Amino acid sequence: MTHDTIRTGRPAAAQRSAISYTLNGEPVSCEVDARTLLVHHLREERNLTGTHIGCDTSQCGACAVHLDGRAVKSCTVLAVQVDGREVTTIEAVRGQGPDDLHPVQEALQSKHGLQCGFCTPGMVMTALELLDTDQALTPEQVQHGLVGNICRCTGYQNIVDALVELSASESGGTR
């Protein structure tokens, strides 16, 4: 918030900023409110509702997306901050064909690593980063790697098993 807005008492929402960035491989140019969070921008203004909101305090990871290839909580990033950068959401994570799943998604399905599915997009985005390594991951590494992602349904074990197994497999997940 600038001094100007404080003095005039005008809500920060009134400030608009132009941004240009790459969203799921496509260029986007638009105006956003200065205070709009990336997650709200994606869900409400870009209609990408696969990114979810599970909390108010940056605790749950349901909103995870990739910013320049790194997993971030999109409720903790302002939309204006993605200017000039690259954002990838769950909607861009697929296998070879549009009806195919990515190996991470396949692994989660085959191990029953999801129930209600609300945490799942965030889990997938976090897992993609976690698996971006040549190492076979241990269960402890995966457990700690998922520290920012809450799942209230599965008890995590099947998610951890899916990712451990995938990291040890030939495709090694994301590489």
Place this chain on the structure above:
Amino acid sequence: MTSGAQVAQEPATSTEYVGVSVPRREDFRFLTGTGTFSEDITLSGMLYASVVRSTLAHADIVSIATDAARIQPGVVAVFTAADFGDDEMGTIPTDWELPIMDGIPARYPLARETVKYVGEAVAVVVAETRVQADDAAYFVDVEYAERPAVVDAELATRDGAPLVHDQYERNTSYVWHLGTGDWDSMAAAADHTVDVRLVNQRVHASSLEARVSIADYQVGTGILTLYLGTQNVHVVRRNLSIAIGIPENRIRVVTPAVGGAFGSKLCLYPEDVIVSAASRRLRRPIRWAETRAEHFTGTSGGRDHIEQVSLAADKEGKIQALKVTTYANLGAYVSGMGAGIPVVSGMVYPGVYDIPVADVDIHGVYTNTSTTETYRGAGRPEAAYLIERAVDELAAKAGIDRVELRRRNFIQPHQFPYSNATGMTYDSGDYEKALDKALEMIGWDDRVAEQAAARAEGRIVGLGLSVYTEFCGFGDSFQLQLVGFDRATWEQSVITVTRTGSVIVQVGIDAAGQGHETSIAQIVATELGLDIDDVEVLQGDTDVVHFGTGTFNSRSMSSAGTSAALAARKILAKATRLAAHMLDVETDDVVYRDGVFSSGPQPEGRQVTFEEVAVEAWRGVDLPEGMEPTLKEIAVFDPPNFTSPFGVHVAAVEIDPDTGAVRIDRYVAVDDCGNQINPQIVTGQIHGGVAQGIGQALYEELAWDEEGQPMSTSFMQYPVLRAHHMPRLETGHTVTPSPVNPLGVKGVGESGAIGSQPAVVNAVMDAVRHLGVDNLDMPLTPAKVWTALQEASR
């Protein structure tokens, strides 16, 4: 029971789907972010609501100033209770009023004269955007005259406690007595008695998706559509109709994908009524989406029982009698099934033990807190915790091995169906078998030996077990209605076979992650001998499924699964009659398998396919005498009794003496849910339930301070389990089919949350009892355990 004729001796299919871990058809949409949750729905012209809530636990509303809010950018309307008459926004009905209760305190969606808990809705701001609604809500100025508040259920029953409801003389809504026999004489004659005070703290389901409600009232038709995440669209429809005076046939309730529920999305909530009434007034669709803080303060939690438990046993440790006094916190109002849960909890206090005498008093008490309701297990976790903690205390005091003591008291397999001393009938069970399996899986004797060695080194280690039984699949309807249960117990399925032979199942349950679309399709495809991809399962929309009872009490397979199977059998019976007509043979001579009807043993006989029969039924021009066209059948199954899942959980823990932190080193769960439709889903339900039970045992508490200010309003103060908190779960099963439904299923959604908390706490008590700690209440946080160890060593 409604039953179709059993037409084929042989199974109708060579591809058995039941009992197989079929991959879930739900998964693709969730994995790819294309599953539609309530908040993903945007309607044209939609407005957004922000709710102004009470900041005090108990206060009279002196005035509400809304003018400043009304002139904020984008604001369309600000409403308070004064803006709606009873016909537009009446009180919220409950689903369970015990006959001994002196009525139900009126709960208006927007508070009228007083507020009774922090978070109660007092006004709603409706604006063009969510941000504008939230901004303007800060300009609503409510003046309160504060009153004293009470948050603890036991304290609320004391003389002089602040009264939550002026129209009653006390905060105790009811005292319900359960049990038979004379405790006093049994206790006087007993060789051993124990007396334990337990607090089963308030916890919160806190599904990752909070609540969302979108109302869309259509002028002209007068039809209101409500989109929300719920476990039961039909109860929402009924109660909304009562609350806002629109007939049920002009209300459509839709629940799209639901991001977890666990009992917390089972009743009609104030916000559902508020957005509905506001949409009708403004003639535009309105969306309200809860914040996590609102979720913790407004959405019902569960448990919150204070219990005084006594056991009387003979020399051998055979338990003769049980006495319990429970103070159950209802919260400020009665929500949904909230009033009945403490009572049905009492009905399973004796657990898996053959205890002849019980003397149980349950006090249902109002306090200035949010309401309690169904939460995963709803009464059975409290019961299992109570009896399993007490039995361990008895074993310790009597000097009898706790495994042996349990064996001596088990209800034996030949005693089923077994009626316990508090009025519950268990359908079937074999506790020894499950116990033996669990002990073998963990290697009990070796663990005991290891533990002795570890203790000799000064380590603080413990082993704990729990043996539980519970009740699922609500029934019978007659008994339940006697105690004021105002939901149905039946479930219905409608099956339609289209002209091209594809199968549509409309089922009256609503999934929130349990995979019903897959499991119900497994059942129907198996019954009909068709490929599972030929079966589509529909739920969660009152315009698609006109009637139903919903998903709760782990009833979806035992009730809906059964009704789907019975409807499929009716379809097959009719199709077989028609096939006989087409083949010109007697119905009894028709053999059906894998989608083909034959005039005799396959492959020699003449054949018609299921699809050809479907075409003939659809055309309806050449049918057997008296047969109506189409293959469409309904089956309604009303269970004659509850089912009784059971199991044994064992935990091995170690406590860090420097921090008090509890680490679970081993965790074994053996659960018996009868026959399993999809074993992978069954195990997944156990995992999730155990995680929530461990959460309650070690971390979670929804707390208020003495003034009634909530202390748990985010995941920071309410630490649900993270991945690294979870021990490795070693799961096993025994299979004891239920005799009360033809599928032999019992239900599994809640078992994990029932067996786990006593196993974990018993393990911790085992670790610290010999160090002088004689009681601990959940959650067993490091601070609590460390303090207890310090005090004991003084």
